[in-house]
Amino acid sequence: MIYLGIDPTAGRRPLNYAILDSKLNIVAEGSGHPDDLLRTIEPYPDIMCAVDAPIVPNKGLLSDPAKRAEVGLSPNKITYSRYRVCEYELRRRGINLYRTPAEVETAPKWMQAGWALYERLREIGFETHTPEPSASRQFFEVHPHATFTVRLGHVPYRKDTLEGRLQRQLLLLEEGVWKIDEEEFTSPDLPDGVTTVHLDAKEFAFEFDSPLITSGNIAFEMANTGAQRHQIVIEQVPEDFDVKAALMSEDEAEGMTHIGSTPPQEPGDTRDIVFTNKLPAGRYVMLCFMPDTDGTQHALKGMWSEFTIE
Ligand SMILES: [Cu+2]
Numbered sequence: 571m572i573y574l575g576i577d578p579t580a581g582r583r584p585l586n587y588a589i590l591d592s593k594l595n596i597v598a599e600g601s602g603h604p605d606d607l608l609r610t611i612e613p614y615p616d617i618m619c620a621v622d623a624p625i626v627p628n629k630g631l632l633s634d635p636a637k638r639a640e641v642g643l644s645p646n647k648i649t650y651s652r653y654r655v656c657e658y659e660l661r662r663r664g665i666n667l668y669r670t671p672a673e674v675e676t677a678p679k680w681m682q683a684g685w686a687l688y689e690r691l692r693e694i695g696f697e698t699h700t701p702e703p704s705a706s707r708q709f710f711e712v713h714p715h716a717t718f719t720v721r722l723g724h725v726p727y728r729k730d731t732l733e734g735r736l737q738r739q740l741l742l743l744e745e746g747v748w749k750i751d752e753e754e755f756t757s758p759d760l761p762d763g764v765t766t767v768h769l770d771a772k773e774f775a776f777e778f779d780s781p782l783i784t785s786g787n788i789a790f791e792m793a794n795t796g797a798q799r800h801q802i803v804i805e806q807v808p809e810d811f812d813v814k815a816a817l818m819s820e821d822e823a824e825g826m827t828h829i830g831s832t833p834p835q836e837p838g839d840t841r842d843i844v845f846t847n848k849l850p851a852g853r854y855v856m857l858c859f860m861p862d863t864d865g866t867q868h869a870l871k872g873m874w875s876e877f878t879i880e
Pocket residue numbers: 772799800801858859860868873
């Protein structure tokens with residue numbers, strides 16, 4: 571069995587996709603035309619496929635008084651009458667998403683790309699997923715924002731913000747549903763000439779001896795001395811970068827350069843953080859985006875620090 575995720579778009583390459591094997595390792599990812607994708611998946615008899623697009627145009631069920639009564643809407647009003655039932659169910663739970671029209675021609679281009687794709691998949695034996703499946707190739711509709719909201723237990727930050735990306739990546743990492751194959755967490759010996767800076771991570775601060783950071787030839791020896799799990803994310807930022815404002819903002823922070831990050835560290839853990847390349851002169855911020863018991867990210871509770879390399 572392989573797992574295939576597809577995101578239809580309105581762009582020149584009408585879909586993005588990723589394929590995971592049965593052990594959830596990424597075996598392929600890319601973008602292109604349905605033809606390219608169908609060639610790629612041809613060798614696999616068993617495929618579970620999730621598509622980020624409505625599976626059918628709107629059937630108008632919510633304009634039927636009986637159906638409206640059944641889902642708790644006032645039968646003779648028109649609220650939500652232009653939404654699909656699933657869209658109404660998500661929206662009334664605070665999860666906003668697109669509205670799927672009834673007419674194919676008036677639908678956004680990416681939805682049309684989605685319907686064309688579902689059709690192509692049907693032609694090669696895919697059937698809609700059911701709880702007791704008979705087909706070995708199945709697809710279903712997903713709405714990733716809804717999935718992340720349910721898994722996290724709250725609505726995440728927008729996906730185009732740094733915080734939002736990290737929330738999603740951490741969730742995937744923690745639930746073990748995604749493995750990053752090109753990153754390896756090893757314990758290499760420290761190269762010569764490297765100054766090791768001890769770093770305590772606890773609720774909710776990083777503590778380290780900043781005068782020790784005299785050049786970019788450094789390594790951190792991070793110890794989680796707190797009671798919760800912590801991580802360190804290091805970003806290089808411009809001289810005039812307002813870290814607090816960036817953390818509070820819904821918009822994507824501009825000018826940050828990602829240097830590296832650790833996976834979540836358990837209380838009591840110690841980890842050496844070694845940089846492959848000597849850090850260039852500049853201003854750096856370290857942050858922890860692990861969630862507190864109330865779901866707030868540690869960085870928002872003050873778990874961030876900065877250092878400068880001359
Ligand atoms: Cu933390």
